[in-house]
Amino acid sequence: xxxxxxxxxxxTIPDFPKTGIQFRDITTLIGHGEGFxxxxxxxxxxxxxxxxxxxxxxxxxxFGAAVATRLRLPFLPIRKPGKLPCAVIGVDYELEYGxxxxxxxxxxxxxxxxVAIVDDLLATGGTAIAATTxxxxxxxxxxxxxxxxxxxxLGGSRVLAKQGVTVHALMHFxxx
Numbered sequence: 756x757x758x759x760x761x762x763x764x765x766x767t768i769p770d771f772p773k774t775g776i777q778f779r780d781i782t783t784l785i786g787h788g789e790g791f792x793x794x795x796x797x798x799x800x801x802x803x804x805x806x807x808x809x810x811x812x813x814x815x816x817x818f819g820a821a822v823a824t825r826l827r828l829p830f831l832p833i834r835k836p837g838k839l840p841c842a843v844i845g846v847d848y849e850l851e852y853g854x855x856x857x858x859x860x861x862x863x864x865x866x867x868x869x870v871a872i873v874d875d876l877l878a879t880g881g882t883a884i885a886a887t888t889x890x891x892x893x894x895x896x897x898x899x900x901x902x903x904x905x906x907x908x909l910g911g912s913r914v915l916a917k918q919g920v921t922v923h924a925l926m927h928f929x930x931x
Contacts (some may be wrong), residue, residue, distance in 0.1 A: 805871035880911030
């Protein structure tokens with residue numbers, strides 16, 4: 756399937772979760788077996804050189820774990836607060852429409868380990884920067900991130916580039 760075919764599988768929900776937001780719903784993409792597989796293949800091709808894949812809760816778990824499986828690499832879950840049964844490191848960050856926190860097990864990576872981030876959507880970059888910060892604090896090298904969707908008007912790609920992270924996005928939706 757082409758990127759245009761895959762983009763056509765993403766449903767847009769206007770005014771969710773609040774007025775003025777055009778929510779890009781990937782459940783229609785993951786619900787299409789061929790489309791989901793093609794998306795995972797595309798993402799996996801962009802994260803070469805990584806020795807582990809990190810994904811952020813919740814939809815980053817879907818794509819990140821699938822990419823890790825495809826590449827036979829470990830998957831590192833970046834969790835919401837209170838979900839890990841061990842000592843954690845964490846960071847608070849701003850979302851496009853609110854505040855949140857991410858945590859991880861600092862022992863999940865080794866010093867200098869190359870880790871790629873995989874997630875469903877890049878908007879302002881807040882979640883991806885928080886994950887990058889956590890992974891680097893734990894000792895990982897993060898230089899690549901792959902997303903199914905980029906909303907370039909919200910600037911996330913530029914924010915990640917300033918942190919030395921190359922962004923790969925399967926599709927873009929302008930004006931969001």
